[in-house]
Amino acid sequence: MKNRLFILSAILLLVALLATTLLGCQPDKPDNGDDKPIERKDYVKELKLDLNSSTKKLVNAKIRTLNGRQIGLIDGDTTHFAEYGNNEYSPFEDNILKARYLAIDTPESTGVIEDYGKTASEFNKSRLKSAESIVVESDSETWNYDNNGRVLCWIWYRTSADSEYRNLNLEILQEGLAFGSNSGNNRYGTICLAALNQARSLKLYVYSGKEDPDTYHGDAKLVTVKTLRLHPEEYVDKVVAFEGVVAKRSGLTVYAEEFDDETAMYYGIQIYLGYQASGDVLEMMVVGNKVRIVGNFEYSQFSDNYQVTNLQYFPMNPDNPRSVKLLESGVEAGYQSVTAEQFATGTVTVKEEDADAKTYKFAELALYSSISASNLTVASGYTEDSGKISLTVSDGNGHTFVVYTEAIKNAQGAAYKHTDFVGKTINVKGVVDTHNGGYQIRVIVGGDITVVA
Known part of the structure; x- marks a missing residue:
């Protein structure tokens, strides 16, 4: 009898474990309140640009350039457009339309870096760089501004002369690369909310509930070189993480830099490697390497300025958040x-x-x-x-x-x-x-x- 009970108990335990395993292997269901898979809809394709509407528009807008380089692509929801000599730009300071996208708020990719901020920024840039034509549209018959002097706009683009314009604001929402920002309170509010809800249900990017694998998640303060240059007192004696291209090196002193589109200039930082730096660190910190740098931000009495020190690399654990990381080679300095x-x-x-x-x-x-x-x-x-x-x-x-x-x-x-x-x-x-x-x-x-x- 005891043997039968033991065998029966073992069978029941095995069945329970098997059921748990099978349930655990089920794919994540969409967050739509039932078990039905969501049919992904391209809301952007449904929305059409009406060039004859009464809204204020700038047709054939050009991304701001300097010395042949596009510098107007700021981040995921901000772009600067400029067409020098075009009278349509006369309402804007220095003939530059600083567009802040309506209905969306993408994570930060300048200043303090947030999860999926760089992904959103790259998405915005890739769409506009490949555009054959861009139209900037206001939400009304006049140009409207935010508190920072930027024009609140809808951005439309097309990839060829025979293709239809796509609304980039809506596309960024649909991809899950932005949070809503008064998404329903505008001329395209209904479709914006539909795209936003779909992205939430599909758990895309910012709605995934997961960390961005391409964003640093250690204890260091993740910033840009520009932020360190403008606000050094906020980061002194703290561990910081940033990306930069090694522009020059003199012995154990390295100069790394990062280009900022908004001010159209390079910002640099001095890095002192010190005699304790490992061979791996020294090999990474060579001219032309783009590196994720993690180190102590401190004031140097010797140079009478701020610098980064104590760079480390862990060969047995290269993904350690405290470890420097080579991102790209063969990058030219700005000069x-x-x-x-x-x-x-x-x-x-x-x-x-x-x-x-x-x-x-x-x-x-x-x-x-x-x-x-x-x-x-x-x-x-x-x-x-x-x-x-x-x-x-x-x-x-x-x-x-x-x-x-x-x-x-x-x-x-x-x-x-x-x-x-x-x-x-x-x-x-x-x-x-x-x-x-x-x-x-x-x-x-x-x-x-x-x-x-």
């Missing part, structure tokens, strides 16, 4: 071209969301980024005992600054001296750094200074 006037006296006005605009010295914001300048006349200079050279340069119009070099050599291997440059015209490439309270261009290798006259 933003500047005039002597811009470097010596130029300013940049930065308008952050929900904050007043603030004006900075150009060189202050460009600190530790790569830079180039041409046709500089060398007025004077001297050579230090270490072989380093200081040159005072000018554009001939009263704008002067200092070019400071390492102990560099020419192509024949001979050491340069200041007398090789004084009275001549030069082109330089280097990084922005500071000396005695001022800003200078620091040349690290001999090939980055050229006599042209």
Whole structure:
């Protein structure tokens, strides 16, 4: 009898375990209140652009560019459009329409980085970069603005002349790459809410309940280089994580940078590797590598500025959140071209969301980024005992600054001296750094200074 009871109990236990396993293997059901699979609908295809409606429109809008580079693609829900000389842009400051997309709010991909923020940003950029034509539409007969001076818009695009326009706001909602923002309170509210509810039911991206696998999730503060440059006091003595391209390296000091579309300039950061840095870290921190950098953000008495230190790599656990990570190789440094006037006296006005605009010295914001300048006349200079050279340069119009070099050599291997440059015209490439309270261009290798006259 005991044996039969034991066998019966064992059978029941096995059946229970099997049932649990089978239930656990069932695929996730859509969040629609029943077991029926959701038929995914393309609401974007249903919505049509009416070019003859009374709403304010900008037809054939062009993404803002600088030196042939598109700089207007800001993030997932903001794009700057510009068509210089087009009278339609006259209502907008500097002929730039700063469009904030209606009905959506994508996660942040600038400043502090949020889950799926970069995915949303890349989605927006990919659609507009491949567009044959773009139409910007207001929700009414006038242009309407948000509290940050951006125009509230619908963005339409088409990929070829014989294709229909697609509403990008609605498409981003439909893909689950944005939260709703007054989605029902606009001219396309009904279909926006339908697309939003579908994305929720399908648990897409921001509604998945899962962490973004492409976003850092360690204890460090995930930021951009621009944020560290603008608000260093908020992050000092904390562990930070950011992405940057190694633009220059001098011994154990690395200069990494990141381009910011909104201000159309590079922001740089100084990284001190230290003698304790592992071989893996040293191999990653070479010029041309794009790296996710995790380290301590601190104030350096030696350089009289902020820097990142204590970079680590864990070969047995490369996915450790504290580990630096190689993201891409063969990326060129920016070497933003500047005039002597811009470097010596130029300013940049930065308008952050929900904050007043603030004006900075150009060189202050460009600190530790790569830079180039041409046709500089060398007025004077001297050579230090270490072989380093200081040159005072000018554009001939009263704008002067200092070019400071390492102990560099020419192509024949001979050491340069200041007398090789004084009275001549030069082109330089280097990084922005500071000396005695001022800003200078620091040349690290001999090939980055050229006599042209």
